[in-house]
Amino acid sequence: MKVLVTGGSGMVGKNLITSSKFSSFQILAPTSSELNLKELGLVDMYLKKHRPDVIVHAAGLVGGIQANMENPVGFLVDNLDMGKNIILSAKKHGVKNLINLASSCMYPRNAENPLKESLILQGELEPTNEGYALAKIICTRLCEYITNAKEGFTYKTIIPCNLYGKYDKFDPQKSHMIPAVIRKIVEAKQKGRSTVEIWGDGLAKREFMYVEDLVDFIHYALSKLTEMPQNINVGLGYDYSINEYYQAIANVIGYKGRFTHDLTKPVGMKQKVIDTKLLNEFGWKSKTSLEDGITKTLQYYKTLSND
Ligand SMILES: NC(=O)C1=CN([C@@H]2O[C@H](COP(=O)(O)OP(=O)(O)OC[C@H]3O[C@@H](n4cnc5c(N)ncnc54)[C@H](OP(=O)(O)O)[C@@H]3O)[C@@H](O)[C@H]2O)C=CC1
Ligand SMILES: C[C@H]1O[C@H](OP(=O)(O)OP(=O)(O)OC[C@H]2O[C@@H](n3cnc4c(=O)[nH]c(N)nc43)[C@H](O)[C@@H]2O)[C@@H](O)[C@@H](O)C1=O
Secondary structure, eight states: OEEEEETTTSHHHHHHHTOGGGTTSEEEOOOTTTOOTTOHHHHHHHHHHHOOSEEEEOOOOOOOHHHHHHOHHHHHHHHHHHHHHHHHHHHHTTOOEEEEEOOGGGSOTTOOSSBOGGGTTSSOOOGGGHHHHHHHHHHHHHHHHHHHTTSSOEEEEEEEOEEEOTTOOOOTTTOOHHHHHHHHHHHHHHHTOSEEEEETTSOOEEOEEEHHHHHHHHHHHHTSTTTSOSEEEESOSOOEEHHHHHHHHHHHHTOOOEEEEETTSOOOOSOOOBOOHHHHHTTOOOOOOHHHHHHHHHHHHHHHHHO
C-alpha cells in the first residue's frame, strides 16, 4: 500500500514514518520544501504523479497556546489552505482513502466534558486557539461532505487530544506544555535553581497522549477505515491538572525544587478531555503511561541538548 504522509518531518509524521508498524508500507513523506501544501498547483502535480492509495494528513502549523495567541491569522489560513488543498486535490486525483488530523482544541470552550464528537460546532470556541480550531472544523466537515456524497471516497477525521513525545518542539515560544516543562525543569536542575515557574494557577486540566500511541491507532484505523466512525476522538479519556504534570515531570527528572505560579500567563480551556466511547467501541485503547511517556521524551530531549 502506497501511503502519502504529509508533515513527515513533524512530531506525528516522523514518529509514523519511523515506526516499525509501517515498515511494510510504501511511504511517501515530502518535506514542506519538497511539497508546499499551501500551493494547490504543486499538490495537484504531486498527486497526479505519485497517486497514493491513502493519505495521512499530518501537516500543519501547530503550536502551544502562546504560539496560537500570537498568530491567529497564520493558524487559520495556513491550516485551512493545507487541509483544503490536500483534501480537494486527493479527490480530484482519485485517492480513495484519507485520514485527516484534527484536534480536541476544536471543541466548544464551555462544552460539557468529556467531549463527544457530536459537540463539534455546538458552541463558541476557545479564543486562544480560535483560528486553528476554525481551520480544523472546516477540514473536518469537508471530509464528511465528501464521504457522505458516496462517490467512493472514504475521507475520515481523527480528533487527537494533546500529544507529546519524540520529535516534538521544545522551543518555549512554540511548544506545548509537556516539552516546555521538560526543558524548564532539566535547565533548573542543571543550573541549581530552587524554583520553577508554572503558567497560570496550574488548576487547568489537560489530556496528553504519548504520540507513538496515536501512530499505533493510525495503523489500526488504516485496516478498518470503512468501519471507523466519520469523526473519532483518540486519547486517554482521563486528564491531570497542570500542577500534577509538573510534579510528574519533576519526579522523572529527579528535581526537588518548588513551583511558583505566574498568574499573568495564558491558561486556555479549563479542561478538554475527550470522550472515548466511539474509540473503545472501535476496539482501541491507548497503552503508554504518563511516566513511561515522559521518560522516553526526556531521553529524546537529552539527545538534542548533546548536539
Ligand atoms: N501536537 C499536538 O499536541 C497535537 C497535534 N495535532 C495535529 O496533528 C498534526 C501533526 O501535529 P504535529 O506533528 O505536532 O506538528 P509539527 O509542528 O510537529 O509538524 C508539522 C508538520 O507540518 C509540516 N508543514 C508545515 N507547513 C507546511 C507546508 N506549507 N507544506 C507542507 N508541510 C508543511 C511541517 O514541515 P516543516 O517542518 O518542513 O515545516 C511539519 O512536518 C497536525 O494536524 C496537528 O494539528 C492534534 C492534536 C494535538
Ligand atoms: C493540542 C492543542 O494545544 C493547544 O492548547 P493548549 O492545550 O492550551 O496548549 P498548551 O499545551 O500550550 O497549554 C496547556 C496548558 O498548560 C499550561 N502551561 C503551564 N506551563 C506552561 C508552559 O511553560 N508552556 C505551555 N505551553 N503551557 C503551559 C497553559 O497555561 C495551559 O493551561 C492549542 O493551542 C492547539 O495547539 C492544540 O491543538
